[in-house]
Amino acid sequence: MRPELNEISLIDLWLLRQLPEAEAQAVEARILVDEAFAEKVEAQRVCHRLIHQYGRRQERFRLETIYRQLLQEAGFAQQLNTIFT
Amino acid sequence: MSIPSEDPIIQLYRDSFPDVARMIRRKGGTLEEAKDAFHDALLIYLEKEKAGRLQLHGSPKAYLVGTARICWLRARGATVSLPDAFDAAEPAEGGVEEREQSVRASLVRSGKKCLELLKAFYYDHCSMQDIAGRFGFNGTRSATVQKYKCLEKVRKEIKSNNEYAS
Known part of the structure; x- marks a missing residue:
């Protein structure tokens, strides 16, 4: 891999807490002294958060679809009607 | 009635939601509130299951009813802890959420395939072998x-x- 991707890999492993202790400490030390590196780490942390939010939105959409699908089943819809009337 | 080959989540939904709805109704909630609380609970269940961190002490339905109850109480302002401090229902800070929504929208437009691949790894916890095949x-x-x-x-x-x- 080219150096930029190796760095992304290193940051990723650190964010996922998958680096050996010594390497993790080296990353943490670099974050303190290398501002550009620290910015990359932060941007990658945001990436992880966005991906998680994206996944969760997709999952919510899927659940809404299932709900609407089940409402088409007479037995399911009737149960809910009975509960809320 | 369930169809053998259908998505297990649909079966779980069909089997569990009426119990959640009944519980929320007894507490004075609406159908919409019951659905929202149930979806929050199902998200917790699904995310934990994907991450291999789901610990059931009873049936999946019992887990969902209990968790939905907590989600509903929290939606009404109660301070009740969710399992392992799950943050599904936590609103992000207004400004941050707006900014991230803007980035997210442009990402979806410009790199849907990348996002799907990243989601498969970081959210769905698929193995790289599965991802390579898919x-x-x-x-x-x-x-x-x-x-x-x-x-x-x-x-x-x-x-x-x-x-x-x-």
Whole structure:
């Protein structure tokens, strides 16, 4: 891999807490002294958060679809009607 | 009535939601509130299951009813802890949420395939072998390189978003 991707890999492993202790400490030390590196780490942390939010939105959409699908089943819809009337 | 080959989540939904709805109704809630609380609970269940961190002490239905109860109480302002401090129902800070929504929208437009690959790894916890097969890579090595290229792309998108520069 080219150096930029190796760095992304290193940051990723650190964010996922998958680096050996010594390497993790080296990353943490670099974050303190290398501002550009620290910015990359932060941007990658945001990436992880966005991906998680994206996944969760997709999952919510899927659940809404299932709900609407089940409402088409007479037995399911009737149960809910009975509960809320 | 359940169909053998259907998605297990549909079966779980059909089997569990009426119990959640009944419980929320007894507490004075609406159908919409019951559905929202149930979806929050199902998200917790699904995310924990994908991450291999789901610990059931009873049936999945019992877990969902109990968790939905907590989600409903929290939605009404009660301070009740969710399992393992799950943050599904936590609203993000207004400004941050707006900025991230803007980046997310441009990401979806410009790199849906990358986002899907990253979601498969980071959210669905799929193995690189599964991802290689699903996205048509020759092997895990190619899939891993592409994963980092996608991360690089997303990171650049974040950097180029002026809102984040400040």
